[in-house]
Amino acid sequence: MPASVLKSDVQTLIQITDSHLFAEPAGNLLGLPTRASLEAVVQLAALEHPDTRLVLATGDISQDATLESYQHFVQQIGLINAPMRWLPGNHDEAQVQLQASAGADWSQPVTDLPGWRIIMLDSSVSGAVFGQLLPEQLQLLDDALSSAGERHVLVCMHHHPVPISCRWLDNLGLRNADAFFSVLDRFANVRAVLWGHIHQELDIERQGVRLLATPSTCIQFAPHSDEFALDRLLPGYRWLRLHANGRIETGVSRLQQLDYTIDFSQNGY
Secondary structure (H helix, E strand, C coil): CCEECCCCCEEEEEEECCCCECCCCCCEECCEEHHHHHHHHHHHHHHHCCCEEEEEEECCCECCCCHHHHHHHHHHHCCCCCCEEEECCCCCCHHHHHHHCCCCCCCCCEEEECCEEEEECCCCCCCCCCECCCHHHHHHHHHHHHCCCCCEEEEECCCCCCCCCCHHHHCCCECCHHHHHHHHCCCCCEEEEEECCCCCCEEEEECCEEEEECCCCCCEECCCCCCCCEECCCCEEEEEEEECCCCEEEEEEECCCCCCCCCCCCCCC
């Protein structure tokens, strides 16, 4: 049975994504210590949204797929006084992530809130950067949507299912997006699809469904770039307020300063 969380007329959710943590506390991505960056973003989220009901961690939690990196993430997310659900990204190792989840419900794929259902899908492919939903994930989606009743639905995964006008990233998106949307389009109760992976903010609409992407808690990718390029925007997170009538209020909040120097000259990470 799906897990449930506390009742309220409006449910506040926090999305944290693409933290790219290392086992080493000082591990950095292009000069940015990812632990310190995550800590700053989580502290900001906890301060700005003390009413948070659920934290959604949408992949690339780890950069080196070590148990220590996942354990630190869990420790840090604990600063937000709310349950958490997480899913793997292309840099994660799903089995290690599950090991870190032992005895907890963080990997629960379906969570019900008053009036809403949250579905977490695994789009990761072992050894690959692109995403794909295996048949069992598509079946999970179909089953969860079919049994949602009158609940509104938010679907979450790591990879982007639509082109984002960023050529190098569009080659690394969800490979079977047509299969995903063939399931999704059969249900009128889906309100939004939420993902990470692209390290940038996106808020568009497809057939009445909101499509949302969120900045990383570390480095940011430049929009509309043909090749790998970094943006100078600072790390951040997304907040969502889910209303009983299906309306979604959402926005991105970013750090106001960064005490580290990012190496913008690199052509990859």
